[in-house]
Amino acid sequence: MAPPSARAGPLRVDPTNLYSLRRVTDPASRAMTTRENLFRPIHKGIRSMVYELGLRLGVVDFTNLAESNAVAIQLRADLTSAVSSCILCLLQAHSRHEERDFFSAVRPFDPDVVDLMMKEHHEIAQRVGGIARTCDELLAISEPARRVEVGDRLTLEANDLFALYLAHLNNEEATLVPVMWERFSDEQLRTLRAQFYNTIPLPRFEEWMRWTLPALNPNELVVLLSGMRTDPPPNRFSDARRLAEETLDPPRWSLLERALSH
Numbered sequence: 001m002a003p004p005s006a007r008a009g010p011l012r013v014d015p016t017n018l019y020s021l022r023r024v025t026d027p028a029s030r031a032m033t034t035r036e037n038l039f040r041p042i043h044k045g046i047r048s049m050v051y052e053l054g055l056r057l058g059v060v061d062f063t064n065l066a067e068s069n070a071v072a073i074q075l076r077a078d079l080t081s082a083v084s085s086c087i088l089c090l091l092q093a094h095s096r097h098e099e100r101d102f103f104s105a106v107r108p109f110d111p112d113v114v115d116l117m118m119k120e121h122h123e124i125a126q127r128v129g130g131i132a133r134t135c136d137e138l139l140a141i142s143e144p145a146r147r148v149e150v151g152d153r154l155t156l157e158a159n160d161l162f163a164l165y166l167a168h169l170n171n172e173e174a175t176l177v178p179v180m181w182e183r184f185s186d187e188q189l190r191t192l193r194a195q196f197y198n199t200i201p202l203p204r205f206e207e208w209m210r211w212t213l214p215a216l217n218p219n220e221l222v223v224l225l226s227g228m229r230t231d232p233p234p235n236r237f238s239d240a241r242r243l244a245e246e247t248l249d250p251p252r253w254s255l256l257e258r259a260l261s262h
């Protein structure tokens with residue numbers, strides 16, 4: 001527990017203005033377009049994953065065994081593996097990375113907010129477990145009408161998880177980012193991010209970047225990539241640059257390439 005002087009005041013939420021930059025006392029910190037935001041890029045990738053999967057689930061023909069199995073496997077395959085890229089695996093892994101690399105850094109300054117976010121992670125893990133069980137149930141059914149029934153339940157459960165997860169992503173950005181901007185320099189934030197990006201296996205890093213890079217706006221791409229360029233070894237900038245070239249459409253890539261060449 002941090003000494004009282006290191007703690008920010010209690011979290012005050014204005015319901016008419018949920019995402020104002022609360023607690024940022026330094027007006028210069030409000031220049032959010034240039035500050036390092038450890039949550040925004042990967043959260044945009046996760047939102048994109050959730051939107052795409054929601055659409056995919058909505059059109060599955062659960063009477064068709066192959067289609068039904070494919071979506072269940074995409075959601076839950078290898079949930080116990082540390083490097084599987086199934087959607088539920090990535091959603092779980094994101095919570096673990098945050099707890100290990102980011103929450104521990106914020107805790108001394110704002111333990112209440114970290115506890116609140118940990119509670120949400122716990123709730124997410126419970127829901128993920130429930131959906132994984134529904135996927136297992138679906139994979140074991142041979143009768144089409146019964147698959148439709150369980151498929152409907154899977155769709156509703158997955159959308160409940162998405163709603164919870166999307167709200168959680170917003171909560172983290174609204175509460176943790178202002179504390180981090182107040183307490184850490186951009187250089188310190190990049191060191192924290194490097195702890196995450198530089199220590200995960202390359203295939204997992206690539207998986208995250210394939211979702212994240214296409215989901216960013218031009219300014220966020222420049223801030224993320226030019227920040228990564230200064231990361232300590234093993235520096236992942238060249239991998240991120242390669243993945244940007246692969247995943248961005250040509251006009252967006254050439255804008256980024258030009259910005260990175262300065």
Ligand SMILES: [Fe+2]
Pocket residue numbers: 094095098117121168172
């Ligand atoms: Fe989280």
Ligand SMILES: [Fe+2]
Pocket residue numbers: 039043094098169172
């Ligand atoms: Fe998050």
